[in-house]
Amino acid sequence: xxxxxxxxxxxxILHCRRQKLAKLIDFPVVIWAGxxxxxxxxxxxxxxxxxxxxxxxxxxxxxxxxxxxxxEKLELYIDNITSDVxxxxxxxxxxxxxxxxxxxxxxxxxxxxxxxxxxAATIAVQDxxxxxxxxxxxxxxxxxLSPPQGIxxxxxxxxxxxxxxxxxxxxxxxxxxxxxxVKAHLAGMQTVKSAxxxxxxxxxxxxxxxxxxxxxxxxxxxxxxxEVLHNxxxxxxxxxxDLLLADVGAETEMGWAxxxxxxxxxxxxxxxxxxDIYDVVLAAHDACIAKIxxxxxxxxxxxxxxxxxxxxxxxxxxxxxxxxxxxERNVHSVFFPHGIGHLLGLDVHDxxxxxxxAGYKEGRNRSDLFGLSYxxxxxxxxxxxxxxxxxxxxxxxxILNPARSKYKxxxxxxxxxxxxxxxxxxxxxxxxxxNVGSKVLSADLPTDTSTIEExxxx
Amino acid sequence: xxxxxxxxxxxxILHCRRQKLAKLIDFPVVIWAGxxxxxxxxxxxxxxxxxxxxxxxxxxxxxxxxxxxxxEKLELYIDNITSDVxxxxxxxxxxxxxxxxxxxxxxxxxxxxxxxxxxAATIAVQDxxxxxxxxxxxxxxxxxLSPPQGIxxxxxxxxxxxxxxxxxxxxxxxxxxxxxxVKAHLAGMQTVKSAxxxxxxxxxxxxxxxxxxxxxxxxxxxxxxxEVLHNxxxxxxxxxxDLLLADVGAETEMGWAxxxxxxxxxxxxxxxxxxDIYDVVLAAHDACIAKIxxxxxxxxxxxxxxxxxxxxxxxxxxxxxxxxxxxERNVHSVFFPHGIGHLLGLDVHDxxxxxxxAGYKEGRNRSDLFGLSYxxxxxxxxxxxxxxxxxxxxxxxxILNPARSKYKxxxxxxxxxxxxxxxxxxxxxxxxxxNVGSKVLSADLPTDTSTIEExxxx
Numbered sequence: 002x003x004x005x006x007x008x009x010x011x012x013x014i015l016h017c018r019r020q021k022l023a024k025l026i027d028f029p030v031v032i033w034a035g036x037x038x039x040x041x042x043x044x045x046x047x048x049x050x051x052x053x054x055x056x057x058x059x060x061x062x063x064x065x066x067x068x069x070x071x072x073e074k075l076e077l078y079i080d081n082i083t084s085d086v087x088x089x090x091x092x093x094x095x096x097x098x099x100x101x102x103x104x105x106x107x108x109x110x111x112x113x114x115x116x117x118x119x120x121a122a123t124i125a126v127q128d129x130x131x132x133x134x135x136x137x138x139x140x141x142x143x144x145x146l147s148p149p150q151g152i153x154x155x156x157x158x159x160x161x162x163x164x165x166x167x168x169x170x171x172x173x174x175x176x177x178x179x180x181x182x183v184k185a186h187l188a189g190m191q192t193v194k195s196a197x198x199x200x201x202x203x204x205x206x207x208x209x210x211x212x213x214x215x216x217x218x219x220x221x222x223x224x225x226x227x228e229v230l231h232n233x234x235x236x237x238x239x240x241x242x243d244l245l246l247a248d249v250g251a252e253t254e255m256g257w258a259x260x261x262x263x264x265x266x267x268x269x270x271x272x273x274x275x276x277d278i279y280d281v282v283l284a285a286h287d288a289c290i291a292k293i294x295x296x297x298x299x300x301x302x303x304x305x306x307x308x309x310x311x312x313x314x315x316x317x318x319x320x321x322x323x324x325x326x327x328x329e330r331n332v333h334s335v336f337f338p339h340g341i342g343h344l345l346g347l348d349v350h351d352x353x354x355x356x357x358x359a360g361y362k363e364g365r366n367r368s369d370l371f372g373l374s375y376x377x378x379x380x381x382x383x384x385x386x387x388x389x390x391x392x393x394x395x396x397x398x399x400i401l402n403p404a405r406s407k408y409k410x411x412x413x414x415x416x417x418x419x420x421x422x423x424x425x426x427x428x429x430x431x432x433x434x435x436n437v438g439s440k441v442l443s444a445d446l447p448t449d450t451s452t453i454e455e456x457x458x459x
Numbered sequence: 460x461x462x463x464x465x466x467x468x469x470x471x472i473l474h475c476r477r478q479k480l481a482k483l484i485d486f487p488v489v490i491w492a493g494x495x496x497x498x499x500x501x502x503x504x505x506x507x508x509x510x511x512x513x514x515x516x517x518x519x520x521x522x523x524x525x526x527x528x529x530x531e532k533l534e535l536y537i538d539n540i541t542s543d544v545x546x547x548x549x550x551x552x553x554x555x556x557x558x559x560x561x562x563x564x565x566x567x568x569x570x571x572x573x574x575x576x577x578x579a580a581t582i583a584v585q586d587x588x589x590x591x592x593x594x595x596x597x598x599x600x601x602x603x604l605s606p607p608q609g610i611x612x613x614x615x616x617x618x619x620x621x622x623x624x625x626x627x628x629x630x631x632x633x634x635x636x637x638x639x640x641v642k643a644h645l646a647g648m649q650t651v652k653s654a655x656x657x658x659x660x661x662x663x664x665x666x667x668x669x670x671x672x673x674x675x676x677x678x679x680x681x682x683x684x685x686e687v688l689h690n691x692x693x694x695x696x697x698x699x700x701d702l703l704l705a706d707v708g709a710e711t712e713m714g715w716a717x718x719x720x721x722x723x724x725x726x727x728x729x730x731x732x733x734x735d736i737y738d739v740v741l742a743a744h745d746a747c748i749a750k751i752x753x754x755x756x757x758x759x760x761x762x763x764x765x766x767x768x769x770x771x772x773x774x775x776x777x778x779x780x781x782x783x784x785x786x787e788r789n790v791h792s793v794f795f796p797h798g799i800g801h802l803l804g805l806d807v808h809d810x811x812x813x814x815x816x817a818g819y820k821e822g823r824n825r826s827d828l829f830g831l832s833y834x835x836x837x838x839x840x841x842x843x844x845x846x847x848x849x850x851x852x853x854x855x856x857x858i859l860n861p862a863r864s865k866y867k868x869x870x871x872x873x874x875x876x877x878x879x880x881x882x883x884x885x886x887x888x889x890x891x892x893x894n895v896g897s898k899v900l901s902a903d904l905p906t907d908t909s910t911i912e913e914x915x916x917x
Contacts, residue, residue, distance in 0.1 A: 038496045039585040040508050044814040045677050047505040047624035050498050081499035088857050091687030127497040129587035219503050229549030354500040399546050
């Protein structure tokens with residue numbers, strides 16, 4: 002467990018989080034870490050990932066452990082490993098040592114949990130073996146895909162309140178994740194010219210993450226077909242005229258996520274059409290970041306991105322008309338069909354396991370409008386929130402085809418054909434809201450075309 | 460789907476596998492691919508891995524698909540993706556195109572499956588959402604951790620019969636996996652001298668796998684503490700006197716696994732004590748491989764490894780007595796507590812999802828003896844079986860401590876102390892049983908200390 006500089010600091014942080022939680026709720030809380038999930042057979046499992054809520058209050062990824070919080074107290078429930086397991090998996094820390102390390106007030110074997118559950122709220126974990134156990138022990142369904150009810154809902158709201166606003170330790174971890182994500186992207190840029198497939202660039206990027214003893218926070222997107230928005234294949238060959246879109250983020254050992262996207266030319270040189278559109282997207286990116294400060298509505302940032310992108314597309318001649326009017330008609334969504342970003346924390350879409358509880362302020366709901374409906378965050382920004390800003394431009398056949406009649410005159414279809422070498426561009430940075438405005442955690446990674454070209458060629 | 464050289468070859472292979480299956484059973488078979496498993500929230504899932512039995516009979520990793528085999532016929536059940544999904548995930552192949560590609564005789568949406576299940580046998584998949592569905596649709600419990608019963612057991616036995624003996628296509632895939640695994644190990648050796656942590660060596664190895672658009676077949680072991688047998692941590696710093704144990708294998712896009720282990724010195728130079736023990740392990744490795752041919756009992760290969768290791772440890776002075784007698788007293792298990800290897804195929808421990816059905820010949824059961832009890836394969840070898848040979852030497856505190864009294868005079872404990880810099884050595888190769896003997900699929904990766912030293916230094 003030589004993870005934090007001193008166990009003392011970890012137990013202080015966790016105590017502080019419990020204090021804040023205790024101010025919001027007056028019932029006990031039990032949080033499960035979850036267990037490994039089998040891949041092709043039981044012993045060949047996916048790498049263990051503790052549930053994010055557990056990581057927030059327990060600090061370290063303990064397999065098959067449970068914590069119970071009541072007022073400011075912390076109890077740990079975990080079984081010591083048997084001697085047979087220790088033969089294969091090595092000596093590990095005993096329950097009391099772990100309890101000491103995280104500052105638990107008491108520690109018990111898992112069998113004791115059953116008698117300490119009265120009146121406790123919980124949050125569903127993702128792995129079915131554990132949520133089945135949660136449901137059985139608590140005597141009610143605890144399902145990861147169903148909205149929480151009663152005290153579980155109260156708990157979820159309280160946790161959202163805490164996790165929305167990152168404390169110093171969270172920010173330290175998030176900075177670490179951002180730093181390694183930046184290094185991964187630099188490695189990607191430095192490899193693209195000599196690589197012959199997407200997979201080779203992905204390897205260069207992920208090897209930085211692995212070498213730093215981190216994992217990817219999500220399945221990387223590294224593709225010359227970024228217009229397939231969730232593209233987790235890496236088999237395409239790289240051609241000289243292609244733009245490569247890389248959406249890759251590192252996750253620290255404690256579970257905190259990075260999330261950065263860059264789009265760069267395989268040849269090392271943007272074509273003039275690619276540069277034109279890139280600069281439109283970059284203008285939206287920069288305009289949004291410039292507006293970020295406490296009190297600003299994230300939805301307004303999204304709408305600013307839509308307007309700035311539209312202005313840019315008008316100026317290059319792809320759109321025709323008054324930008325504000327075009328945005329009103331939702332024309333931008335043809336090329337920018339997703340939201341401007343999301344919360345970032347222990348999850349790459351932070352707390353998305355709770356549906357829109359974290360992303361949407363109470364009383365607000367998703368829009369029905371295409372494009373805006375995919376906005377994942379609709380709240381007023383507060384200091385120490387971490388959000389992404391990720392405008393993009395995509396030529397998605399499934400969107401363009403119906404748009405040909407719908408927006409026959411607002412889009413200059415002939416002009417658009419000149420931009421056939423711009424299938425997809427996204428520029429994504431991580432932005433921490435601060436008291437005075439914002440701080441870009443991924444600022445060490447350049448966004449401008451000339452510096453990116455220099456990195457690739459160098 | 461541009462995966463196989465020609466769709467025709469894939470459909471022929473699959474037809475051939477169905478023909479063989481139809482000779483063994485006379486009831487219909489339904490095999491589920493399974494679905495993705497969520498990591499920290501539903502949309503952030505682990506990379507999809509289709510069930511191995513599905514991959515064997517469907518050839519390609521189709522998410523949430525089902526196949527039905529009856530006599531030589533193949534039916535595919537899969538839903539076309541909706542336009543909303545295609546927006547995010549791109550255009551994909553339609554049901555009929557996929558059916559055509561794999562040579563299915565008919566294709567249906569998933570809703571049709573329910574009416575085609577009468578009398579069908581199946582195999583449990585790993586992901587709970589899918590095995591719950593299997594159980595509901597078939598009206599009986601289909602659990603991955605419970606032994607199959609009735610026709611499901613008959614099916615499992617028939618599949619074991621097929622999958623034990625690899626066909627040409629399987630061997631082609633296994634050779635691909637072995638080749639990339641070899642390259643990964645070479646990269647590891649070439650990195651170890653300049654690396655400062657285990658994680659950096661792991662990164663060099665896995666980046667080869669990722670760059671070739673493959674995945675790891677299991678969680679890599681890359682550690683200076685190989686005496687922790689299942690070590691999936693990579694945080695240890697590398698010191699000049701350390702031996703690094705790397706157990707890393709690639710898995711092809713179609714799911715076929717590689718599995719190789721090498722142990723090499725961080726400094727590039729084995730110490731004399733390390734070389735002494737390494738050569739003992741290598742002698743066992745070579746002796747076992749030399750004996751492999753059809754008709755040989757794998758258990759005898761295991762016992763040969765025990766004897767050869769014991770002879771070597773007697774000659775270096777760690778064990779005292781007659782080697783055959785020492786093996787009879789199970790002294791070797793103090794330093795070699797696991798089996799000599801296992802089946803390799805679509806799973807790194809092939810068909811371990813079926814318990815010991817594949818590994819152990821009908822009527823044979825696991826031994827109670829420490830060490831031998833971990834032998835995963837106890838069958839007579841046949842041509843086109845692929846097995847691993849992986850003798851090792853480990854100083855596991857949890858085993859050595861009780862052995863101090865049990866084997867007080869048979870182990871020269873003072874002498875053993877001189878070998879403190881040899882915490883763990885394992886040498887593992889993949890061996891294909893052939894008509895005339897065997898072929899080592901990982902033969903391009905050297906095993907001898909001097910060539911390994913040359914690779915590291917070069």
